[in-house]
Amino acid sequence: MNVDRTTLVGAIKAGKAPQVLLVYGEELQVQETCRAIVDAVVPPEQRGFNLERFDGRTAAWEQIEASIETAPFFAGKKLVWIENAPYFFSRDQKGGLGEKIFEHWREGKREEAFQLVFDLLVLEGWSQEQWDSLTVSASRSFAELLGVDSGDLEPAFTELFAYCRSRRIDLGKRRSGGDHELMALLDKGLPAWSLLLLSATQVDRRTRLYKRLEDMGAALHLALERDRAGRPSRESLWEFVAARLKQWGKSVEPRAREMLLARAGDDLRTLQQELDKLVLFVGESPQVRPEHVDAIVTDTGAPADLVDAWRARGVEVLTERPRRR
Incomplete structure (x- = not known):
């Protein structure tokens, strides 16, 4: 259970x-x-x-x-x-790890992607010699490890490979x-x-x-509930925001909440950082309002497909950048 x-x-x-x-x-x-x-x-x-x-x-x-x-x-x-x-890794998990690696990479989470590559190398029993001798031109085995066609993911595949090669992977120290x-x-x-x-x-x-x-x-x-595209669902992000603000004895107006999510995106760490800023900014105010978000929240640019999906569901999404006062 x-x-x-x-x-x-x-x-x-x-x-x-x-x-x-x-x-x-x-x-x-x-x-x-x-x-x-x-x-x-x-x-x-x-x-x-x-x-x-x-x-x-x-x-x-x-x-x-x-x-x-x-x-x-x-x-x-x-x-x-x-x-x-x-x-808690198994060979049956190989395909899922490969997908997660590229999901992290696309979201700019390079360290997380690198660490999963590290896990996958150990899971598949790669030796230090195998890894050290690998080059971009002969990286088919690395692509197979990730369960992808390297040609289909250019330049993401090449960038990921170069990043991992730039980091020191010591398979002798990694414990499986x-x-x-x-x-x-x-x-x-x-x-x-x-x-x-x-x-x-x-x-x-x-x-x-x-x-x-x-x-x-x-x-x-x-874990947050996710949509078919694998992104945190709108409802789960609402719950995340509400729960964090409740810890500080605050609530948020619906329009302010949508502005916040549109600007901060769906990365929880970024969202938490913006919430921390908001709490400090609103001070004694019991509620976060649109003008608070407009004044203090950085527009990191929510993914276009996420914004489109919200708009398709009738959600008012305000993505204009904060006005300077």
Whole structure:
């Protein structure tokens, strides 16, 4: 079974949560939820000793397990957080990863695209020699890895390839697997003082390890509802905006909301940054109005197809740039 964020954090505070937790999905929401879990488990003054963070892409499982087995310096729980957990990939996921890589690339999320390429190389068992010897003119195997025809994606394919080549990929340091060791740890049980937090953006829910955590009520999926084009739906973005403003005791007029989405687009991090600016700008005002958006929100240019889709559904979309006062 799945569990929602509020229920999970409440169970953690009550000491009733599983000792292993998986949080995955939209990056911004995953990071915020993991920080909420950290806040619920480890007081700020104890985090130098009772909190350890690892990058699952590079950390050796032996190092992680040693941390889990080592008692905390202070009384209370010890939280071990593995970011970019690599234990939930499978070869069946290859096609989906290739699509996600180019989705990130088209949206300007170069680092996210690069990290998924890294994951895919390891998943397919590429050696350092294979990668180092690859050139643009002989990149057919790289295109096959992504599940695409390199000719159909020019220049995106060439740009992605060049970017990945410009970054240092050390396949010797990248850790794969670990799922068997983690499964063995679940069978054995964690020490009473330990809580293991796993976070990831990409998870294959068909893996045996995922199903084990799901059955434990230890898997939390954070994602916005998407339309047929794969973009966050208008309704889910409305809910995102309303929820964030509610945290500050504010609401938003419908016209102001549409102006905000048209200018900020559908990237959650960009949208969150603009909301933070708005909250500061409106001050004591309980409601965000169109003139507030007009004055402070940067027009990043919502994707044309997104704007057209909204207009087709009868949504008033105002995309004029802010007037200078």
